[in-house]
Amino acid sequence: MSIATAPTPARSSLPGTRADLVVVGAGIVGLAHAVEAVRRGLSVTIVERDLRPVGASVRNFGHCCVTAQRGELLDLARRSRTGWLDAAAKAGLWAPEAGALVVARSATELAVLEELRDERGTDAVRMRTRDEVADTLGRAADGRDDLAGGAMLPADLRVNPREAAPKLAAWLAAQPGVHLAWGTNVVGVESGTVHTSRGPVHGDQILLCVGHDLDRLRPAEAEAHGIQRCRLSMARIAAPAGFRSDAAVLTATSMLRYDGFTAMPSAAALREEVSGHSAELLGIGANVMFTRLPDGTVLVGDSHAYDTTEIPFQEEATSRLLLREAARVLGVGPGEVRVTERWQGVYASSPRGPLLVRDLAPGVRALTVTSGIGMTLSFGLAAATFDGALRTTV
Template identity: 80%
Template sequence: MSIATALSPAADLPRGRSDLVVVGAGIVGLAHAVEAVRRGLSVTVVERDRRPVGASVRNFGHCCITAQEGDLLGLAERSRTGWLDAAGRAGLWAPEAGALVVARSATELAVLEELRDERGADAVRLRTRDQVGDALGRAADARGDLVGGALLPADLRVNPREAAPRLAAWLAEQPGATVVWGTNVTGVGEGTVHTARGDVHGERVLLCVGHDLDRLHPAEAEAHGIERCRLSMARIEAPEAFRTDAAVLTATSMLRYDAFTATPSAAALRAEVTAHSPELLDVVANVMFTRLPDGTVLVGDSHAYDATEIPFQDEAVSALLLREAARVLGVREVRVTERWQGVYASSPRGPLLVRDVAEGVRAISVTSGVGMTLSFGLAAATFDGDLKTTD
């Protein structure tokens, strides 16, 4: 079955009762559906749109394993196993390419050295200036601002534009699995999902709708402080010598991910970036980029938070991110082929919302920018009974 066929809306809702009904065909919902099928359960996925168009296709396709901390690190490591299994089943592009963290100052390198000391040399592999320059495709005479870096080999790459559609297409081919597109959910009760086309029944129901939880259960979304985080992102033509499939992270990335911010030098790094590039902190930048299989490169991103995202993009913010990416790549400028606004659920109260909203109905939202990273780990924890509800 082609992806185009798989993403056409179902003519009829499934008859009978599934073991599981998943509301939402984003990556978190699909991961739970794939895990259900893997465990021999029947599953129905209900999605309001006719193809994945939300957070799951607008991101970097970076499964950021090593930079997690605490309980999230355990979930991310479980998710890595799930991603690789799903990639084998559904034919996904998922190279074990790792992430390259670029250091352009002694302070940045100190953060990486401290993380290496904490996690070990296998998990955090320090790189020399020339090794980083080679990976970025910089000419030998254009490496003056590089100090070194680190490879995080556990990190995975996927193509965000194809991962969710291919998983959905694979699911639609499995016995006992149904994916219903173009069907808006209007309410959920014990064992029943009410839709604009009729009711869907299941022994268990999972609401995996991200920030749109406020459309179905506003009280729970408000209690967790869910907002929408909008991101400025672009796709560029790759510089001729840039070849690595590793995600490329920078100092601003180190200011966002918990494993880096837990190091002793993290405060000094924030002060350093504040001194030389306050404009990046003003837009809450995470300057990073990832290469797609066709060779083009995804570049971003900035972060802005509100209950309802505005549709307008500030060209000055986009230009700032592109200039900084060009500096890391060691080129004068980059050529943009696409721009878009990313979006994901965010909350100052924590990275996860897990709440039982009715008997047999659980809402699961990743309320930070690591939905791709945690998706399959959350699914495994859900079915193993290890996923605790959040306050």
């Protein structure tokens, strides 16, 4: 499956361009801000060093993980959901309100889901029997002693990560007052001006939405926030027979990564339980989950490894471990999991928190999601930015 391409810009028209807003970075966070700016009647110039989106925005599961967030992030995720649906209608994106199925394979896992249901309510967390879970996975529950039940999270959304950012960029390019400068490297930023490899671009407001590459443009701010690159082991497989659900599928390792789950009383017991039977999964920072694309293939992942500069190599043992665990959840043999594509995902991460929001100069702001929820928060962050409701981080 190829990534949809974006048109090469009319490069000679870039120098001296002026807009109400200049967005540096055509990843999903930058594009969401551009879409929100257009909705509010602003002119926008988007500057992107590559010729199409190729970073974190196209390498992920395409899962807008709303319900598993907590506190301020939950509010942003809910608002982002509305933004995604609006953008999908405008740009013709595949964005089914398919929800997420969290599979519970033990009483402890089920307890975490029940506690979340008790906190959020039965509309937000809908418990499922083992038979219902098995049916969603495309397998009968008979003979499966590893299913205790599960929960459907209906607020979660799905998008196709291979097409979402390119289609949003194409839609933006067709709007009056929007200019996209692909293949244009930013070399410096100051109030009112973005200096690029093709000349200056002027804007009343400037947003740096460059993700983990903030350290290449503003290294002091990236270092102060402790930004690292998180690399992920990802694969695409042919859908096992019977699996037809558009819902994202999450597991116990997912419950150990998202704040909505980890705040539950049984979360500590769950971590101890998983550590006892699957320490190797915790050792690679696994979030075993999978999502089905519109063509029927399935994205499977992922592991997490952190460094300031990511290494380009992937260990096959990590990939095998993730695929084996996904096969167990699906109730199929390892031989039924046929890999068609592998890649390394990457996103910004920081131990200091999930967001970097920093004003660098009058009218210049850096905004980076420093956790794996950029797709989830993107449109909520954009709305909060323009409302003046997004708090800066120190």
